[in-house]
Amino acid sequence: MIDSIRRNSLKTLAVATVLACMSTAALAEGGSLAEIKARGQLTVGTEAAYEPYEFVENGVVVGYGRDVLDYMAAKLGVKLVQLNLPFQGLLPGLMSRRFDFVATSVGITEERAKRFAFSRPIGIVRSMLVVSNTSKGVNQPEDLAGKIVGTQMGSQAQPVAQEFDRQLKEKHGKGYAELKLLQAYPDVSVALSNGTLDVGVLPSNVLGVQMRRQPNAFKSVGEIGSPRLLAWVANPKDEEIRSFINTTLEEMRANGKLGELQKKWFGETLTLPTSDYLPKGAL
Structure with a gap:
């Protein structure tokens, strides 16, 4: 009986070890769209304090960015989970895998672009x-x-x-x-x-x-x-996720949805570059 319990315990430990190794490997390789779909939710970090890009209304995060995120989550067929956090915790949280990417209006700077994977511009100030x-x-x-x-x-x-x-x-x-x-x-x-x-x-x-x-x-x-360009930010290891953001923004630009949202929130369409928007030395 004791030997049986020990064998079962060893099996459980072995399975846990394999899962832990798989998890570590996933972190080393970077996040993927397959992982997002498997868990059934897209998790993003936001500081909802920059109206009309992202802000809180009646206890809910709304704004231009939220509408873009809803489109992306629907495209993936998953639920959107948007964490409203202080800006100071967003980029560290991204690197520790607390969320899939940062969906808040981050100014593209030379220093940041050398450490983090910026998307194409989503806004301009x-x-x-x-x-x-x-x-x-x-x-x-x-x-x-x-x-x-x-x-x-x-x-x-x-x-x-x-x-x-x-x-x-x-x-x-x-x-x-x-x-x-x-x-x-x-x-x-x-x-x-x-x-x-x-x-x-x-x-x-x-x-x-x-x-x-x-x-x-x-x-x-x-x-x-x-003008100051604003963009979203992915973990440098998550090239597939950054590519998804960029291709979806291009899709929304081409089908007119992005312009529609810009008129809704800004009263006009925004002229945003689709190339040469990152400073020299950017990831």
Whole structure:
């Protein structure tokens, strides 16, 4: 009886060892679409705090990215599981296999592209110049000289605004009257409305949301700086998964679905590159 129990225990241990080895081998080789289909779910990591790309509404993650993910999950015939996590944990979680890929709007940078496998761009952010709809003194970027300009402190827009101020001084001998740094982008909108700012510098996605909510309150008078491309991120070992993301985005572009979603969430189609979007040395 004892020998029988021991034999069964050894068999169980052997099976567990084989499964563990198989699991380790799978991790070493990278994730695959077959594994996703076998488990019946596509698991992605997201920081749902970048409207309209991904945000929480009534306790549910929604947005442009969520609609694209729903299309991908349906294509695979699996359930979508979207984990809403702080941005700081997304890329480490990707490398530890907590999810299949990162589906949040990650800016493509040279440093990141050397460590992580970026998809083709899913979005783009431009630094837009915004004025009150009743403003008459600013019609183009050159008109910012002598004006009170504001943006969010510590944001991507701050260095862009500072650089344009420098360019104005270099070209015309006169920059902004003042650059005000506010706590949040909504504060910039309030300051434009009450006249304490002449011009606000807002990311194009933030401006799009603002204009949907207050369609007659603001107008754009141009943009400054270079556009910033946004993409999703796969584990460098998961080339099949990155390829799936890219081919599906191309499929959605070709059949018009991507443009349809962009108009839904941004009010316009986005001009996104399909090649030469990664910096030198990228994976």
